[in-house]
Amino acid sequence: MQTMTSASWNDADVREGWAQIAGKGPFVYGLTNYIAANLSANVLLAAGAGPAIGAAADWTTTFPAGANAVWINAAALMSSDEESLRAVARTAHAAGTPWVLDPVAVGAGASGYDDFIRSLLEFKPAAIRGNASELIALAGGAATGKGVETTVSSADAVAAVSEFAARTGTIVAVSGPVDYISDGSRTVEVPGGDVRLTKVTGAGCALGALTAAAIFATGDPLRGAVVAHAAYAVAAERAGARTRGTGEFAVALVDELSLLGEDVK
Template sequence: MTMTTATPNTATPNTATWNDPAVREGYALIAQRGPFVYGLTNYIAANLSANVLLAAGAGPAIGAASDWVTTFPAGASAVWINTASLMSSGEESLRAVARTAFEAGTPWVLDPVAVGAGAVEYDNFVRSLLEFRPAAIRGNASELIALAGGQATGKGVETTVDSSAAVAVVAEFAAKAGAVVAVSGPVDYISDGSRTVEVPGGDVRLTRVTGAGCALGALTAASIFAVGDAFQGAVVSHAAYAVAAERAGVRTRGTGSFAVALVDELSLLNEDA
């Protein structure tokens, strides 16, 4: 599959959308390869995350049951860790998943929920997971600026900074962390430190449905495995999510119906692809 061409982070980012053949081909590969994606996420987001993965053609498993944390990451196609899973799982469970994935060579995605919101002990723990070299890190602007060492302060799990204000930080952080970094917002930006792509689109109701951003982390993990490249995988997942949200928004009015329609539209994207 032809890779999306991206510009260095010193230039205006190129734009990626669902209309790009490489994006459609990449999304279709999820259903074709049917990856097993294991994750730890918070109990609020678990249902939507699982349904998003199933809609794309991946097989999810979620939770820290028994010895899953030391078994599943080694056998999974990809892994994602939403650090708000600390609501129901212990720190050692998260570290075990990250460590096992890293040692097994399984690509994993870190979603640093609410970093920078003032919980210092929590923030330090999330930063400690970076030693296990995630393939990708995704979050909102406040979270990523804070994780990179900046002063942006989130309001709980919500960002107080527009994604466009984080572009330079995202690129620098990606280079430093050796990971693809993706920031979500009115426009999403994805960088590996040398290339940066913007993904426009979506719908404002993504910010009004619990777990919508968390589920994008799960989809990104599946996409990275399917495509075989962290940068292009992140571009594919964000572009697919954006167009699915746009289509869901056109045919719904409220946030509840929007959430259901988002899953519907992700499942229907394979007809386009």
């Protein structure tokens, strides 16, 4: 039976989970696109994690085994080859390192790309996060993406997300005006955020990195994903309340994430 609950930064369990990230200071390794790398690294640093990004030398076959958590942003294929992404996923899976998949632009019409991203599911990510169009398409539904942008609301993807999570045994999280995170039997809604998250390049990509850190820190993929999304939502709200343009909002988002620890002292 499917259950739906709600979570936010006001929940003690969420704040405790956030404190665990800084308390454990996880090393988080990832492959992402060169557009999103800077923000992803800064978001991790703001949370108290230590990032490393890229497919340099033999990093793809060593770092995933030594890291505490890993994330793969599918758009890393802009600068890394398919075998690099497979090597990271394969190595993380073999080592038991929790990893997060962000299926950027799946469902936008590039069928060969979509097939490759689906092939990474073989390596059992701990969580998959993306927008509604991406996740509906990855789950086998109608492809509706417009480039990297969604054409449907997160609420429209709840059923697909829940079914996909149950089928794969993986936490699936969809971002939107309200975020929904599901393990197939339990779905948690996380309201909040700011519309300017959709106007800052790499904001969603960085959330994938943060989710990886939170999953390791909490030791629970569902709870970790909820913690990351709830923290991101409140930081975006606070950043939005004190800024006007998208550029200063992006900087304020990192600032507010770095200040969340003051709420849990």
